[in-house]
Amino acid sequence: MQIGPHVLRNNIFVAPMAGVTDRPFRQLCKELGAGYAVSEMAASNRKLWDTEKSARRTNHEGEMEPKSVQIAGADPEMLAECAKHNVDRGAQIIDINMGCPVKKVCNAWCGSALLQHESLVGQILDAVVAAVDVPVTLKFRTGWDRANKNALNIARMAESAGIAMLTLHGRTRADGYKGDAEYETIAAVKAAVSIPVVANGDITTPEKARHVLQVTGADAIMIGRAAQGRPWIFREIDHFLRTGSYLPPPLISEVSRLMDEHLRAHYAFYGEFLGVRTARKHIGWYVQDLVGGEAFRQEMNLLTSCEEQLDAVKMFFDSQVGERLQYRPAEEKMAA
Template sequence: MAGVTDRPFRQLCKELGAGYAVSEMAASNPRLWASEKSSRRIDHAGEMEPKAVQIAGADPQELADCAKFNVDKGAQIIDINMGCPVKKVCNKWCGSALLPHEDLVERIVNAVVQAVDVPVTLKFRTGWDRQNKNALRIARIAERAGIQMLTLHGRTRADGYTGDAEYDTIAAVKASVAIPVVANGDITTPEKARHVLDKTGADAIMIGRAAQGRPWIFREIDHFLRTGQHLPAPMVAEVRHLMDEHLRAHYAFYGESLGVRTARKHIGWYVRDLEGGEEFRQRMNRLESTGEQLLAVNQFFESQLKYGERLQYRLAEEKLAA
């Protein structure tokens, strides 16, 4: 999730119950390693362990060298991306564009595994379209090469993020390999997490888009899986505090100008399902300083207290009218 899973957000998710978080994609092209964007993406200073870096590319030797470079910088796990369906990635024959080329996939996973002495994992999709699913073959290639964990998104490259994720292929992959398999795709609630684990037999689940604006989903799922009970919605005061901490860490990471701009999407996700959230998002997007933005966010969450001490998603307007 390029542009989302930066260090401040990964750290927040880990603090709220995520057992594992992977960096944004790091390009394998060595000419990009020293760029400001790439340096920021692989910055793990102060982050809770394990520190995992996801690498993307199409050249086996470049990917191997990139893996070594990141291990030398402190990466404890290397994750190879063969799942991204975004055009600007696939147009460079990276991400899920690699899936039709099984010989190249084999050379890549072998090169990376042999290049480093830390665990190497693979994120991929079920195939390149619904008529051409090859996840079973990719999984076996990866296992033979020494890949130590597979994360499988239940869509093909052609699906992008449309339609519903399917879990039968994940179940088939899990049954065909001896290494851990992580299920990914459309896991948005504790109940869905339980369903996907039961349906696929996966060893774990990965949350992506559902954590945007709701990083406490990790503790909600963990609690439900352990107890069968739902946690109550978070307190407004807690979310206000979490937002304040997240934004301050975000500003420190990106600086004033870039920090304001890149924080806007996170703020929008936090408020999108709250009463007045859309109007606030539009007003907030016109603010140009971190101080103004931070003050506005604190005031917005203070205003949510009129609906109750806990967040009232999609219910605020009805509760106020009553």
């Protein structure tokens, strides 16, 4: 799998998720088998570039290459400037967000709201591709709603504009994250263009990963929610796709070590005050399917220092019985 000059070690990618795929999490996923990861979306508004939040979202110091930044906005010129700004800061790939379904993003005519205006989509694609000398990719949805699906049109426009890779989440904006992903639409897009296509949506297990690659013909898959609290899903899928066999669930001792490393990197990245608070969701995801996990999550949310949080997590995992974790299947968790 290749994006421009960048040869990736596999075709299993981490989806950009606001508030989740910060540098520590991306790096952990890469260490655990992901072949590629994209940052949280960075605002194209120049006034926001120097804010602490924006600076963190585009911070790739020490991260495994290639370093990819997702940008969001609705103005072609501003998006082009944002792309150049991030390339100057070390981005090796620019990804354009036309897939986010969140109201506050769509209300600003960004994200998947852009799919309603194909002429504007074309202007954005042309402007960003012309502005930088690195590969530009596009993440989008199948359309605005089921009555207005235009993924094929957008895909052809993107290929003509010089987009290097497409990632298609198999839902419309109106679907949000409900219902089943439209793998048939991803297959149609793959058949319509010659550039790489990445399938995204509802990929939760090694078997589902293989199925999606087979039915869509996609070049790669992208995993989002199923990796929350389960970053080792990437090595599980990679192993299964290569060998047809399953890796055993991780040992409790390994998960405890991974969490400790993740949390320490998280605190170093955010600082103690914000780090403790933003780490709570990650800890909650790690423990939600374990015995006593919900009670522990509620108690842990009251802790206000890094050391307290680290000690509490270690004690919780030390108290777990059995050598390996026993999780509910990821598709059951996502449906709950």
